[in-house]
Amino acid sequence: MRQRDFENRYRDSWVQLETWLKSSGKNTDAATLDLPAAYRDLCQQLAVAKERQYSNRLIDHLNQLVMAAHHQVYRQQTLRRKGWLHYLLSGFPQAVRANGRVVALASALFLLPALVMGIGTYNNDALIYAVMSPGDVLSLESMYDPGNRVLGRERGSDTDLAMFGFYIKNNIGIAFRTFAGGILFGLGSIFFLVFNGVYLGAVFGHITRVGFVSTFYPFVIGHGAFELTAIVLAGAAGLLLGRSLVDPGQHRRAVALRLASIEAMKIMYGTFLMLVIAAFLEAFWSSSTATRISIKLGVGGLLWLLVFAYFTLAGRREENNAG
Secondary structure, eight states, X not given: OOHHHXXXXXXXHHHHHHHHHHHTTSSSTTTTOOHHHHHHHHHHHHHHHHHTTOOHHHHHHHHHHHHHHHHHHHHHHHHHHTHHHHIIIIIHHHHHHHTHHHHHHHHHHHHHHHHHHHHHHHHOTTGGGGTXXXXXXXXXXXXXXXXXXXXXXXOSSSOHHHHHHHHHHHHHHHHHHHHHGGGTTTHHHHHHHHHHHHHHHHHHHHHHHHTOHHHHHHHHHHHHHHHHHHHHHHHHHHHHHHHHHHOOTTSOHHHHHHHHHHHHHHHHHHHXXXXXXXXXXXXXXXXXXXXXXXXXXXXXXXXXXXXXXXXXXXXXXXXXXXO
């Protein structure tokens, strides 16, 4: 292959990589570049250029590009070695903010059906039976009966630790289905977000209507800050997968899906951790009747404020320094 043909064949990929390096992967159409793969391809192209004794100008240019890419690859690997601490302090909230529009869409798909169904079941006592059987409704009411020793789901085991394990399995199962549904061009994630919104709205509306507010709201407010937020984030990650299949851009769908999954998992790792926290609170804190209602409401409100502040503020300094 002549040098001119070689340059024409790979010039676009070199320009894309240079654009990515100049912007550090931010605010550019090349932001979804798979840097390790591009770096490996570039090293191979440099080796070919040297073997075929192309011009010094081309070899020097590729060599400089390889060095710059190597620096970025090493930097990414260094950041990964910082592990979970860096991810929790910066990476997770940054990933959520970077995909703010998708997160907002997932929030709307979850909250709007919940609001409509909540108002509907509060004003119409028969509407709850559209999503639950009569037996399930009776079971739901018994969970939040003020006379119970513990609140929430009926327990097959009498230990909080056993319920902790159950809640982890149940919560992560819901989140995973909501996320994985995105592979169906986003339709699965949309379905699970809307379904969970309708179901939870029905629960909120019905329990409020029957008057168990003194037990129900103090129960859900604490762990709900983590659990409900995590469901929305799982849906947003699923929508990222779906978007890559509906509109893959300049990539083939398989490549677009792989790139989108990298971004989606930046959200899902933190989402799974949030669900573990939610399960812990639900098993050991929310279900207790020994704590006063005012304290539960106060702690729950504080947890919601902390979650909001975390996703709004965490990692901002690092973003500003990079900018």
